[in-house]
Amino acid sequence: MSNGFRARLGSISTIQSARSLFPTTTVEPTTAVTFTNVEPNLIGTESTYTPSVTDSEGFLANSGLLTDDEVSDYFQQPDEDLSEMLTDLIRHTPEEPTSAKQSFLDVNIFPNPYDLDEEEFYKRHIEISKEDELFHDKLKQFFILSNAGKPIYSMNGSDEIIIGYMGVITTIISTFEENMNEEIYSISVGDMKIVALNKSPLILVSISKIAHEQPNVLLSQLNMLYNYLLSIISKPTIDRNFHNKLNYDLRRILTQLDFHNLDCLCMKMTYGLTSYDSFNYYISQLLNASLQQIKISYTARQRLNKILLDSKRMRQNSDDKETDLGADLLFSILSVNSKIVSFMKPKNHNLTNQDLTLLFSIINSSKSDISNDETSEDMWFPICMPNFNPNGFLYVFVKTIILQTTPVTITLLSSNKNSFYQIRQISNYIIHKLTKPKMLSKLTKELHESNTLAILREVPISHFIYKNKALNQFVMSDTDNSVNSVLQLSYFYNTLYHTKASQMKTIGSLNIKKFSYTRWTVDEAVITGFMLSDNNYEFYCLCNYQINSKELIGHCIKVIKWCEKNYNRLFIGNGVSFT
Amino acid sequence: MSVIEDSIQPPPYKIVLLGESSVGKTSLVHRFTSNTFDVHIANTIGAAFITKLYTSHSDANRKVKFEIWDTAGQERYRSLTPMYYRNAKVALICIDLSNFESTFHTAKYWIQQLELNNSSNADDKPIEIHLIGTKYDLVQSQTTPKISQEDIETKVNELIESHGNIVKFHTTSSKEGTGIVELFEDIVVAIDDDFFKSYYDKAQSETDVQGGPIGSILNARHAATSGCC
Ligand SMILES: Nc1nc2c(ncn2[C@@H]2O[C@H](COP(=O)(O)OP(=O)(O)OP(=O)(O)O)[C@@H](O)[C@H]2O)c(=O)[nH]1
Ligand SMILES: [Mg+2]
Numbered sequence: 125m126s127n128g129f130r131a132r133l134g135s136i137s138t139i140q141s142a143r144s145l146f147p148t149t150t151v152e153p154t155t156a157v158t159f160t161n162v163e164p165n166l167i168g169t170e171s172t173y174t175p176s177v178t179d180s181e182g183f184l185a186n187s188g189l190l191t192d193d194e195v196s197d198y199f200q201q202p203d204e205d206l207s208e209m210l211t212d213l214i215r216h217t218p219e220e221p222t223s224a225k226q227s228f229l230d231v232n233i234f235p236n237p238y239d240l241d242e243e244e245f246y247k248r249h250i251e252i253s254k255e256d257e258l259f260h261d262k263l264k265q266f267f268i269l270s271n272a273g274k275p276i277y278s279m280n281g282s283d284e285i286i287i288g289y290m291g292v293i294t295t296i297i298s299t300f301e302e303n304m305n306e307e308i309y310s311i312s313v314g315d316m317k318i319v320a321l322n323k324s325p326l327i328l329v330s331i332s333k334i335a336h337e338q339p340n341v342l343l344s345q346l347n348m349l350y351n352y353l354l355s356i357i358s359k360p361t362i363d364r365n366f367h368n369k370l371n372y373d374l375r376r377i378l379t380q381l382d383f384h385n386l387d388c389l390c391m392k393m394t395y396g397l398t399s400y401d402s403f404n405y406y407i408s409q410l411l412n413a414s415l416q417q418i419k420i421s422y423t424a425r426q427r428l429n430k431i432l433l434d435s436k437r438m439r440q441n442s443d444d445k446e447t448d449l450g451a452d453l454l455f456s457i458l459s460v461n462s463k464i465v466s467f468m469k470p471k472n473h474n475l476t477n478q479d480l481t482l483l484f485s486i487i488n489s490s491k492s493d494i495s496n497d498e499t500s501e502d503m504w505f506p507i508c509m510p511n512f513n514p515n516g517f518l519y520v521f522v523k524t525i526i527l528q529t530t531p532v533t534i535t536l537l538s539s540n541k542n543s544f545y546q547i548r549q550i551s552n553y554i555i556h557k558l559t560k561p562k563m564l565s566k567l568t569k570e571l572h573e574s575n576t577l578a579i580l581r582e583v584p585i586s587h588f589i590y591k592n593k594a595l596n597q598f599v600m601s602d603t604d605n606s607v608n609s610v611l612q613l614s615y616f617y618n619t620l621y622h623t624k625a626s627q628m629k630t631i632g633s634l635n636i637k638k639f640s641y642t643r644w645t646v647d648e649a650v651i652t653g654f655m656l657s658d659n660n661y662e663f664y665c666l667c668n669y670q671i672n673s674k675e676l677i678g679h680c681i682k683v684i685k686w687c688e689k690n691y692n693r694l695f696i697g698n699g700v701s702f703t
Numbered sequence: 704m705s706v707i708e709d710s711i712q713p714p715p716y717k718i719v720l721l722g723e724s725s726v727g728k729t730s731l732v733h734r735f736t737s738n739t740f741d742v743h744i745a746n747t748i749g750a751a752f753i754t755k756l757y758t759s760h761s762d763a764n765r766k767v768k769f770e771i772w773d774t775a776g777q778e779r780y781r782s783l784t785p786m787y788y789r790n791a792k793v794a795l796i797c798i799d800l801s802n803f804e805s806t807f808h809t810a811k812y813w814i815q816q817l818e819l820n821n822s823s824n825a826d827d828k829p830i831e832i833h834l835i836g837t838k839y840d841l842v843q844s845q846t847t848p849k850i851s852q853e854d855i856e857t858k859v860n861e862l863i864e865s866h867g868n869i870v871k872f873h874t875t876s877s878k879e880g881t882g883i884v885e886l887f888e889d890i891v892v893a894i895d896d897d898f899f900k901s902y903y904d905k906a907q908s909e910t911d912v913q914g915g916p917i918g919s920i921l922n923a924r925h926a927a928t929s930g931c932c
Contacts, residue, residue: 356748357779377779379724381746490745498756499736505749505775506783520749542786544752 228611231644234263234334246607250395252387256285264394265331266349271297271324272370277383279390293329296320300327310339321346325366326353334394336618344409345393351510352389355482356382358508360515385489396614401462401488403603403610405481410621411591413477414598418463419574422692424566428466429700431557432456435550436468436702449549452540454518459533460571462488467699476511477596483507487522487535502551504544521547525555528568532558577601579686583679587613588665590687592695599687599694616666620653635659641673656680711910713756713766714902716894719788722797723809724776727837730877731797732773735887740878747775750787759891767891788820793890794830800874801841803850807858810834814866821868832869833886834859840876
């Protein structure tokens with residue numbers, strides 16, 4: 125973990141995509157703004173979310189911020205005017221961002237009592253450490269234990285250290301014992317929030333010193349950890365093991381990989397760190413288990429869906445016997461870097477986004493991509509999808525193929541543990557279809573382009589998220605995964621998300637529009653966060669240029685329109701179903 | 704042996720790896736298939752199915768497509784394992800030489816399971832067992848080992864004598880890459896000539912009839928109706 129940090133420190137830039145709009149001649153990494161003395165100025169008539177440092181004085185005091193009326197006026201402009209205005213705006217060149225080394229520490233996301241530098245701070249307060257020495261310095265703790273008090277997992281520190289927390293934990297346990305129906309326990313002590321979840325025979329506890337982590341967030345994190353355990357062991361097995369053996373040690377059936385996975389979950393839920401998809405995961409959870417999408421043309425998606433459907437109907441004749449190869453197949457998924465490109469499901473069943481995210485985490489944790497002409501490798505393992513059926517297992521076939529340079533993962537879920545060879549034939553059929561020359565060239569071209577969202581070249585918006593509310597799916601611009609960027613971005617979006625939105629006056633319309641606006645000011649430089657939503661979408665963006673709020677809204681609307689226009693390319697929707 | 708036609712795929716030959724978690728099964732397979740070693744390799748979940756074409760170094764006519772089941776050693780996956788050794792020709796039961804006692808105990812458990820399986824499928828040829836002592840590099844340099852080389856040999860020999868299906872004991876180091884090619888070479892060399900002969904005879908006759916190579920005669924029949932979504 126620390127290695128990754130060091131390796132990435134070199135390229136610090138919060139928000140990189142804007143660079144294409146304003147190319148610089150320097151070789152040094154260009155960074156957006158210098159952050160010093162940041163004060164979040166929360167704007168909006170009813171802003172109530174208060175990160176640790178704020179009072180209400182900044183509200184509406186800044187010039188250049190907009191009022192309700194202004195925003196609604198804006199929306200009443202006819203489209204032609206809008207586009208004319210937008211053209212004007214784009215010609216206007218914002219000041220080039222200043223180039224300076226910036227650090228998440230300057231944003232005051234976390235208190236820094238010992239005045240450490242980034243790397244020291246990361247090591248002391250953030251990074252997981254199983255040594256007891258730094259235990260009390262960590263900003264976040266997770267514990268899993270049995271309700272007999274036997275430790276199962278601790279994010280930091282050794283088994284012994286949990287003894288130090290026994291006071292708190294015993295209180296929690298006895299509270300649960302007094303009232304077995306009680307599921308949740310939550311208290312705040314000073315700057316510390318403690319939340320416990322009773323999933324008898326297991327108890328999960330989270331302790332956070334991070335100001336922007338609210339108890340409801342901690343609770344959903346505990347549920348994620350619990351779901352991980354369910355997914356690998358299932359509810360009946362947990363109950364069976366503890367039945368009549370209150371002192372059962374669950375660790376007997378956990379592997380090093382499971383502990384590693386729990387560590388990874390803790391880090392990505394809390395910070396959006398440390399692997400390439402952790403920030404995506406963080407945002408997905410922030411947006412209420414929304415599923416991240418990948419851009420691909422509608423026709424390509426239709427063709428992929430058809431391949432999945434056709435493969436489900438495969439039959440094989442051998443020795444005059446006809447076998448229905450897909451009889452046990454329930455779900456088929458084609459994905460690129462954990463983003464689903466194509467999805468097939470039974471008509472009356474589905475996998476929740478939470479289950480899908482869990483599935484991808486597990487696949488990623490143990491994927492090995494050795495494959496060449498001579499060798500190939502498939503995975504086959506049981507998994508319990510807690511929201512689909514907490515009492516039973518599905519069997520997952522996973523194979524990753526490299527289409528030119530893009531890894532495409534085929535994931536097939538079967539209801540029958542003995543169906544490997546049938547499912548493998550289905551996978552072979554899918555691979556055969558994907559690698560047909562025409563399909564291959566179309567697909568590789570599209571997947572190659574899918575990372576760059578063209579719209580970002582046209583607007584001075586640095587980073588955005590667009591979520592389709594009905595589908596609970598989102599698209600997000602590309603992120604640079606350095607520790608610095610991720611910590612800042614996750615903090616900015618978290619703050620923006622929790623800033624209470626103002627409702628706009630809409631006359632006679634049922635489609636209620638809301639917005640909120642947040643600023644982090646640094647000398648003359650400003651980072652602006654803006655949220656706009658209506659019944660259909662939520663849009664969040666960050667902008668690190670000197671920009672007037674009206675202009676910003678214009679750009680946002682442009683991006684929103686682009687997302688709407690590209691609906692079919694951006695969203696997978698419900699995939700395709702078989703009956 | 705008849706001349707091997709290029710159009711006919713080499714015969715599949717199924718191998719299963721068994722043994723306690725972390726004895727080094729996956730490391731052994733990776734050393735064999737891609738000649739790599741990763742200290743931070745993850746535990747296997749469920750199982751991995753690996754295929755690899757292999758030609759004997761001593762006889763180019765002995766070509767097989769190994770189908771290797773690399774199983775997870777963790778107890779909670781045990782109920783799935785019978786599927787992996789069904790139809791397997793060879794089982795590699797791994798013992799970690801640097802953690803002998805416990806991994807040897809688990810090895811005996813797998814030998815029993817395989818015997819139970821053999822007796823229930825009386826018509827198939829029983830699975831041949833190779834015992835693999837892994838991580839030889841770790842014990843080679845030890846001055847005060849927990850258990851001496853001689854004691855290990857005695858225990859292993861006792862086991863081999865009391866179980867007819869155990870063919871041989873091999874020591875390997877995936878880290879240093881020793882003993883592994885030899886192990887798979889051994890396996891290929893020991894395959895009956897009849898196995899190849901009957902495979903190619905059958906394949907040849909099928910090719911004659913159908914005018915195409917065997918292996919992937921998949922018949923994707925698509926229902927006329929695609930009333931979905
Ligand atoms: N020194 C040394 N270490 C080895 C050797 N083979 C494996 N290891 C280490 O032993 C650990 C476990 O290896 P794996 O190959 O994952 O073991 P496994 O049997 O596949 O474990 P499961 O998948 O859990 O059943 C890893 O840390 C390897 O690096 C070896 O030959 N020498
Ligand atoms: Mg393994």
